[in-house]
Amino acid sequence: MTLSDEARDRLADLVELQPTKNAELQERWGLDSGSEVHQYLENELKDYYYRDDNSLIRATAEAADLVDVEPGVESGEGGGVPEVIRVPELQRQVFAVVAGPDDDSESVVSVLNKLREEFGIDPEAEAVRSALQSLRRKGVVEVVYRAVPTFRLTVARDEVDVRVSD
Incomplete structure (x- = not known):
């Protein structure tokens, strides 16, 4: 599955924010609803995410490798220190x-x-x-x-x- 630049950026957000919820991704991506987040995930990133036992959104190991982002890390301005x-x-x-x-x-x-x-x-x-x-x-x-x-x-x-x- 080939990802657009936008999809790759959003996948990096998912890896970085995991475990996450629709609302957090909605805010990050500037979408209007959690439903839009769900649609985007299903349409563009379905091979790269799953929901855990608590219904939190997590990236697959393949997704983390693809975007080269350390899971659970939000970097500061200009990268560097998380x-x-x-x-x-x-x-x-x-x-x-x-x-x-x-x-x-x-x-x-x-x-x-x-x-x-x-x-x-x-x-x-x-x-x-x-x-x-x-x-x-x-x-x-x-x-x-x-x-x-x-x-x-x-x-x-x-x-x-x-x-x-x-």
Whole structure:
């Protein structure tokens, strides 16, 4: 399925905003109703989206690859630092405790210990590593290689609106 420039741009919006609703896409696309959004999705993007168990609109993996946009990220003016990221709860918690941009980077175990202390949770180390890597792909965490990979924010916490998506 070949996409027009408009369809490709709208698909990028869908990938960026997911999980999303008709109303959010209606506002982004300047359409008059949720019904128009639904018609556009069905007519132009039907192969690239689906509705999850909560009826939220999500892009397929193929859609994300096609438009080369990181899901759940809204970039600021001129690209660069994201203004909004949509993440699962564990990623939100990791973002809240990982070392700041001016601090020494820290290991996965250090972040895990902070999560235990701050939130009273005890996720697997691999889940914390995965959360850190996902935040890295969103451009808000960087990896500093020492004896082991260590992590810290690339931005001040107050520069990014972190929203829970799950």
